[in-house]
Amino acid sequence: MGAAAQPQLLSEAGYATTLGSEYSQLEPENVMKFSFVHPRPNTDPAPYDFTQADQLVAFAEQNSMRVRGHTLVWHKQLSGWLTSGIAAGTYRSSDLNFILQDHITTVMRHYAGRVYAWDVVNEAFNGDGTLAHTVWYDSPGIGLAGRGTAYIEQALSWAHAGDPNAKRFYNDFGAETLNAKSDAIYQMARDFKQRGVPLDGLGFQLHVNLSFDNPNTLDSFAQNVKRFSDLGMEIHFTEFDAALDGGDPQRFASQGDLYRKVTLVCVQNPNCKVFQTWGFTDKYSWIPQSTNNQQGWALPFDLNYNKKPAYFGMLNALTGQ
Numbered sequence: 001m002g003a004a005a006q007p008q009l010l011s012e013a014g015y016a017t018t019l020g021s022e023y024s025q026l027e028p029e030n031v032m033k034f035s036f037v038h039p040r041p042n043t044d045p046a047p048y049d050f051t052q053a054d055q056l057v058a059f060a061e062q063n064s065m066r067v068r069g070h071t072l073v074w075h076k077q078l079s080g081w082l083t084s085g086i087a088a089g090t091y092r093s094s095d096l097n098f099i100l101q102d103h104i105t106t107v108m109r110h111y112a113g114r115v116y117a118w119d120v121v122n123e124a125f126n127g128d129g130t131l132a133h134t135v136w137y138d139s140p141g142i143g144l145a146g147r148g149t150a151y152i153e154q155a156l157s158w159a160h161a162g163d164p165n166a167k168r169f170y171n172d173f174g175a176e177t178l179n180a181k182s183d184a185i186y187q188m189a190r191d192f193k194q195r196g197v198p199l200d201g202l203g204f205q206l207h208v209n210l211s212f213d214n215p216n217t218l219d220s221f222a223q224n225v226k227r228f229s230d231l232g233m234e235i236h237f238t239e240f241d242a243a244l245d246g247g248d249p250q251r252f253a254s255q256g257d258l259y260r261k262v263t264l265v266c267v268q269n270p271n272c273k274v275f276q277t278w279g280f281t282d283k284y285s286w287i288p289q290s291t292n293n294q295q296g297w298a299l300p301f302d303l304n305y306n307k308k309p310a311y312f313g314m315l316n317a318l319t320g321q
């Protein structure tokens, strides 16, 4: 059972106590992303900065929690030096190839033995199943533009060299049910499996709302998880939250039921090893900020770290009560 966490909040007693006592895994919500760990160009004497991520890893170790790494190859939350250098034409594909390889290997080596699994690649596909045009794929890319998932394969191979003992994941949103996006990811995973490309698992983000609590949706979700698991992939639910339009008891009860049903899908699949929420308290959730304050209340603890029905929904699924 995991939660995304932020190091600057660990000084708040309720935050640290709840995180350290209720969860067995944490994942940095932001501080292992490119802009945080790689704030300066490779030509700088100190291109990398692990200060904030190290704080979280130390907290996890003090509290006997595992750490899941997030994320190495993503087109968001990149450093200004990189995006402005690409825009200016300073960095071409051969430079980006070097920068990404160095990034993956340096970050993974820094955390070797301390981070047991990595979202190596995050959100590479569009909803229609095509590959997103990103700085790493083809804009300008690392030199494998137009060659489909070859750049993802390259990143996974570099990740294998960075820490051969860490599990390598592909992580995405909107690929929870059977649809064009999950079909494309499935084709990639099957191809990688057949050719021995080092992909160990799939991360399903699961940023949902109460509309996900629909028999057809939940059935499609369970079938989709099963097909990846049947390929021999490990499954992690990585960023679950269930956004609400209001914080009233009735909505909290419905949310609790959805938490129970989604947790059950993991519990009932032997290859599903991680159920993780994106944060754990409604006090610090990305949902209000990302929905212009139209939605919130998405997590299992309320603003005062009291357990909501969502918490008991997860517990119920885990204990079969």
Ligand code: XIL
Pocket: 029, 030, 122, 205, 239, 286
């Ligand atoms: C989000 C964080 O929660 C926010 O604090 C940040 O401002 C933007 O990123 N998919 C992902 C996560 O893989 O990294 C994102 O996290 C949420 C969507």
